[in-house]
Amino acid sequence: MRIQTLAARAGVAPSTVRYYEQIGLLPPPRREPNGYRVYEEEDLERLRFVVRARALDFTLDEIREILALRERGEPPCDYVRDRIVSRLEAIETRIAELRRLQQELVRLHRLGAQAPEAGSSQGETACICRIIEPPGTGAAAVVARPDRLPSRAEAPR
Amino acid sequence: MRIQTLAARAGVAPSTVRYYEQIGLLPPPRREPNGYRVYEEEDLERLRFVVRARALDFTLDEIREILALRERGEPPCDYVRDRIVSRLEAIETRIAELRRLQQELVRLHRLGAQAPEAGSSQGETACICRIIEPPGTGAAAVVARPDRLPSRAEAPR
DNA sequence: TATAGACCTTCAAGTAGCTTGAATGTCAAG
């Protein structure tokens, strides 16, 4: 089977397969005389393993590690267990962050929809992006609260 | 104030400030005779705006757009409103994905913890990473179901 | 026979949002 077939059967793009080979997740396959890659069912199995692990949000490094353990006959159970636990913790955190963000955005959106014509010193009406600014921000207010550090609600993506 | 002070007051790293300047989110500040950047309260305001927008998960491109609109005196309300709505949709989706992933991982973890002593040829017993493999995977099983594409939502049982 | 098109190849660079590192300069305190 050639790369497109393999990729389709695993549900990824051919470029992804070449990439996985390049970084050593998949072994270099044998080639047809014209240079085309040829894959066996075995390769499909391995690729599918990678794809499933990715769907579980394992990093490529983690997957590489798991595959290496398997190859050496060592059961990666403990390692995988650890990874699962830390993934779960990360997910918990991330969901909480997204919830907070969600609430904040809903609040902003309501505010923006609700006060579309409060008089402003400029011709402009109530502006959502003004709401991005902290409550009560005049130039003065910023100076007045020099201690306030906006917390970093973001997570590494 | 110098870069470290500015950065600290906005809650980011100095390198981030230089980066924002580099990509045009912050204007190049004036310099001390020795070349050090000098910032005013105004710059802090702008940086804080960026930081808050980032915390709301706006991309740097979106923020650049919003700032540009503001500068031209056009109210970015409509634009921001749109962005907020699409952010909310994305968040909804993302949370659902994470929930699915969470369930899947919890299930795997239980499975791994539950069957820790089925007889194995090695000292090690039931292996979590075997669970990453699809249900009933022996080399033969894979061949037997050549049509099956593992979907992200798959719940092997 | 020519040519279209659907594949395949490699290598390089681009994506987001920064961080890190190397190599160097500035400046106050001990």
Added chain:
DNA sequence: CTTGACATTCAAGCTACTTGAAGGTCTATA
């Protein structure tokens, strides 16, 4: 006069790929 904390620039690294350029291969059809 040295140490240490700050500052500078430029380049590369991070994740997990995708995209693009420039080309080779093979089959089918006009």
